[in-house]
Every structure is written in C-alpha cells, then in structure tokens.
Amino acid sequence: MPTDTQSLLVSVAEPAAQGIGRLQLRHPQGLPLPAFTAGAHISVKTPSGAWRQYSLSNHPDERDCYEIAVKREGRGRGGSLSLVDGVRAGDLIEVGLPQNQFELDERASRVLLIAGGIGITPLLSMARLLQSQGKPYRLIYLTRERQSTAFADLLSSPDFAAQVVMHHDQGDPNQAMDLWPLLEKAGSVQSLQLYCCGPQALMDAVRDMTGHWPASAVHFESFGADTSARAEDQAFEVSLRSSGRIIEVPVGVSILQALRNEGVHLPYSCESGTCGSCKTGLLEGQADHRDLVLMDDEKATHIMVCVSRAQGASLVLDL
Numbered sequence: 001m002p003t004d005t006q007s008l009l010v011s012v013a014e015p016a017a018q019g020i021g022r023l024q025l026r027h028p029q030g031l032p033l034p035a036f037t038a039g040a041h042i043s044v045k046t047p048s049g050a051w052r053q054y055s056l057s058n059h060p061d062e063r064d065c066y067e068i069a070v071k072r073e074g075r076g077r078g079g080s081l082s083l084v085d086g087v088r089a090g091d092l093i094e095v096g097l098p099q100n101q102f103e104l105d106e107r108a109s110r111v112l113l114i115a116g117g118i119g120i121t122p123l124l125s126m127a128r129l130l131q132s133q134g135k136p137y138r139l140i141y142l143t144r145e146r147q148s149t150a151f152a153d154l155l156s157s158p159d160f161a162a163q164v165v166m167h168h169d170q171g172d173p174n175q176a177m178d179l180w181p182l183l184e185k186a187g188s189v190q191s192l193q194l195y196c197c198g199p200q201a202l203m204d205a206v207r208d209m210t211g212h213w214p215a216s217a218v219h220f221e222s223f224g225a226d227t228s229a230r231a232e233d234q235a236f237e238v239s240l241r242s243s244g245r246i247i248e249v250p251v252g253v254s255i256l257q258a259l260r261n262e263g264v265h266l267p268y269s270c271e272s273g274t275c276g277s278c279k280t281g282l283l284e285g286q287a288d289h290r291d292l293v294l295m296d297d298e299k300a301t302h303i304m305v306c307v308s309r310a311q312g313a314s315l316v317l318d319l
C-alpha cells in the first residue's frame with residue numbers, strides 16, 4: 001500500500017475492448033491532480049482490498065484526470081477482476097501518487113515503442129506525448145485479435161495510424177510478428193530509444209534481440225514481482241496429485257515453465273505474479289510466495305506457479 005493516497009472519483013468506467021475496462025479518475029472537487037510523466041503508474045485499491053499498479057495512458061499534460069485500462073484477469077477475488085466488474089462511474093476509489101520507473105528519455109531523436117496486450121497503457125501515454133511534440137516515433141502493438149485490442153479505434157485514427165503498426169497473431173505463435181528486422185540494427189541513446197511493455201515472454205524476446213544495443217537505449221516496464229533467480233534458490237520437485245507425476249523445477253526455471261516443458265499447460269498471462277491467471281491449489285509443502293496476488297489467507301492452500309517456488313524439497317499441486 002502506498003504511503004500517500006487520495007480518494008478519486010471514477011468519472012468513466014467502460015469497456016475498452018473485450019475483457020478490458022477503461023477507467024477515468026478525477027478529483028471529487030474538480031481540482032488538478034498531482035502531475036505525472038509519460039510512462040508513470042499509480043497504485044489503486046481494488047474492491048477486493050488488494051492494491052494493484054496500473055500505468056496511466058492519458059497525455060501527461062492532462063491534469064484533470066488519470067486514465068487507466070485494466071485487463072479482466074484472474075479468478076475468484078482477483079484485484080483486476082474486482083476493479084473491472086465492481087467499479088462504476090460515480091464510485092470513489094483510493095489511489096496512490098504517480099510514480100515513474102519507465103520514463104521517456106527526452107534526448108532521443110527517435111523512439112520505438114513495442115507493446116504487447118495491455119502493456120499498451122504506458123506506451124500510449126508516450127505516443128500521445130510524442131505525437132503532440134511532433135517527434136518521430138513508431139508504435140508496434142501486438143495483440144491476439146482486434147476485439148481484445150484496447151484503444152484500437154484511437155490508434156487506427158488518422159492522428160496515429162501512420163506511426164502505429166497493429167499486429168494480431170490470433171494466439172498462434174506461427175503468426176507472431178518477427179521483430180528482428182526492427183531490432184537488428186542497434187539504436188543509441190542519442191538516436192533511437194526503445195520502450196517495451198507487455199507479457200514476460202514478449203519482454204524476454206525483445207531483451208534477447210537487443211543484447212547488442214546499449215543498455216541505456218532499451219527500457220522495459222514490468223509491475224510484476226521480482227522474477228529473477230535469487231542466490232538461495234534451489235531445485236525442487238512438484239508432484240501432480242491427479243497423476244502422481246513428479247516434475248523437477250531447476251534453478252532459474254519457474255514451476256509454470258517446468259510444467260509447460262513437460263506438456264502440462266495451465267492458464268497464464270503476466271508470468272510476473274500479478275495477474276492471478278496461474279493460481280494453483282497447493283496440497284502439501286511449504287511455498288516460497290513471490291507473487292503480488294494472493295491474500296494472506298490463501299497462501300497456505302494456493303500458489304502462483306509463474307513466480308513462487310518451494311521452501312523445501314517438494315510441493316504437491318492440485319493438478
């Protein structure tokens with residue numbers, strides 16, 4: 001929970017695409033809101049009681065509102081789910097001050113933005129700023145299909161269309177856009193800067209393809225838990241209750257990935273412990289919870305397998 005919070009009025013709560021809600025938040029007395037810069041996010045207290053972070057997608061010069069888009073993810077009491085389903089125009093919600101760890105570098109003469117799915121939000125704020133400044137930029141926006149593409153109409157409008165490439169892969173990896181031609185030639189701090197926000201798999205792919213870029217020219221946004229391996233990490237086993245199968249989870253590999261490698265496919269989305277999609281029943285063993293999703297009273301019986309690990313040698317999962 002952030003230390004400084006304010007109560008804001010939900011002035012708009014409407015669908016932005018299939019499974020995505022758009023909220024506009026204003027000061028209840030119409031006062032200007034604390035300023036933010038493109039790429040910033042705010043923490044929002046969801047009706048489930050959990051705090052979640054959402055990027056601001058509006059133009060940073062707008063001081064009268066914050067705009068966020070929320071993907072309806074997770075099950076049960078998931079924070080995002082409760083925000084999309086449970087919040088209506090006219091409600092008051094608790095919000096933290098804007099923070100920015102994904103700031104646009106004003107030195108760049110050209111900017112490449114790569115968004116995957118709901119990762120469009122901070123990049124849309126950047127695109128709006130760059131557009132208004134007349135600066136050269138390109139936005140690559142990768143989604144599954146048009147109907148689940150937030151802000152698709154806006155980004156197809158004459159203001160943006162010339163700068164935006166929208167690609168839908170229909171959920172088929174064979175139809176994924178090949179980013180290599182765009183990334184093969186390295187950018188530099190003074191010329192091309194790259195900003196990427198989206199699912200972990202997209203950010204990993206872009207990170208791999210920009211290994212030859214200067215580190216300061218490539219920027220990623222992830223609100224997730226820290227998914228990097230820790231010094232104390234050990235390999236462990238998970239056993240699946242229904243089949244009795246035992247699957248080893250090596251250091252540096254998530255339970256989700258280890259299961260996937262063995263042909264056991266679970267729902268997932270963020271792979272960073274924030275969306276709630278991969279929530280799995282935990283029947284035995286002590287989990288090392290590293291997610292930002294589970295409530296305290298769920299931790300003895302559930303585990304988010306995309307980030308969390310075992311404290312001991314094994315876990316038994318309700319799979």
Ligand code: FES
Nearest residue numbers: 269271276278306
């Ligand atoms: S919490 Fe999103 S995939 Fe695990």
